[in-house]
Amino acid sequence: MELVSPAQFAKRGVLAVQEYSQLSARSLVNVFRQPRYVADTMQQADLIGFGSLPIVVLTGFFTGIVLALNFSPSLERFGALSLTGQLVSLSMIRELGPVLTSLMVAGRNASGMASELGSMKVTEQIDAMRALGTDPLKKLVTPRVVSTVCMMFFLTIISDLVGLFGGYLYSVARLGLDAYQYWNTAYQSLTFNDVATGLVKPIFFGFIVATVGCYYGLSTHGGTQGVGRSTTQAVVTASVLILAVDVVLAQLLISFR
């Protein structure tokens, strides 16, 4: 392993942040610039949105069941088992729905983007695209960012609903709760702030997944080994960033209550 001085390490870190910021900013600015790659955006939306649906549905469903399963003993102790729906809905919609969906999509798509763009980079396809007069950021990055942000929003809604349904199945089948009671407490306990929090977070998380995946892909070097390294780094960085940004957003959005 190559040993680097602390100064060199710091310089590399600052350079990486600068390059990532530039890529993120340009991917946003390009949304308002010609040419717009609508077909590429649709194709990515299909790959990211529809392709991630099974994993997101399964994650949401099992998380809903586990939430009901874990909350129920404590609630039963206080004679408040009827509040299971409320706890499942608040946990899913405010926190677990957006975060778990984003982590799943990061695992599936940030890695996919990093490996796809990384392979293009090491086989000179990115240089070829630039040489042919096409901006890779417009053609490859912006469609991925736009589609991931849009799809993450809808995937989170689906994950929330499926999670609530999972909690409902467990509550009715194992806890013997009334279906009306479950859905009523789940619905009544939600405030506008809860729903807004749950819908704002995936927009930020989607942006992180796409930009981190594309950044690592486009900065790949070192052949096939480099592609593997970029893929791993993309998933790790995107996951850590999602959790870190979640803390900031949770603090920020809770102040609007």
Place this chain on the structure above:
Amino acid sequence: MPQPQPPDDQILDTVHKTVIFENVVLGFGDLTVLNGVSFELKRGETKVLLGVAGSGKSTVLKLCLGLIKPDSGHIYVLGHDVTTMPEEKLFDLRGQVGIVFQESALFDSLTVRENVAFRLTEEKLPEQEVDARVREVLRFVELEDAIDKFPSELSGGMRRRVGIARAIITHPEVLLYDSPTGGLDPITSTTIIELIMKQRDVSKTSALLVSHRLQDGFMLASHYYDTETNRMQAVDGRPMRDVHTSFMILHGGKVIFDGTALELGRVQDPYIREYIS
């Protein structure tokens, strides 16, 4: 550090010169790859860039397109200083320059048709016109039958020919070839060189050709493309025929030779003599 600009009264001769390198310096970390490289590519001329591996030949091509920027010096391509142009403006200029990459760099998820048509599709030309022009250039490189194949289904030589087709579809004024015969068998290499010759003699395109193979350069310098027989012919016995081909050798980051095949044969420098022997 501010770069020296050409004086206002110095008008760049873009009628006769398509590429001008002026004292270009480029290093990667502690390694200086190009150390004051200057040369000119005349309109219609094919310049063969020779040198050992790592001498900066491919770097020269990437500098021409503005894919990388030099540390100092100026590079003029078709009258534009690519060293000072922002990336956005470079995309327009690159439309007038074609490049064939060392490993072809074809888009592996696109078919031959989509690869060759890439530039035209980006320009949103009508489907019919795109199809006609794709077929025309594929006929030029004799690959019309492979139009619906993916790059993974093609041989190395076929991929290079698709790369050439993709580069010439917009009729660029300058063509850059990065080791177009590298790793190919002698027969396929000759086919590729014949195509480059055809482009030189039929379309009169200026070209920079990077090669490890001296015989490629000498073949270009000693043959011309005969449009009547559709084959290359030796220049022997036709002294009036100018093949517009010159040689340039890079060594130690500098140009150590820039001249015709005849001049190369007469050079006394021991390194060059050893290189060409």
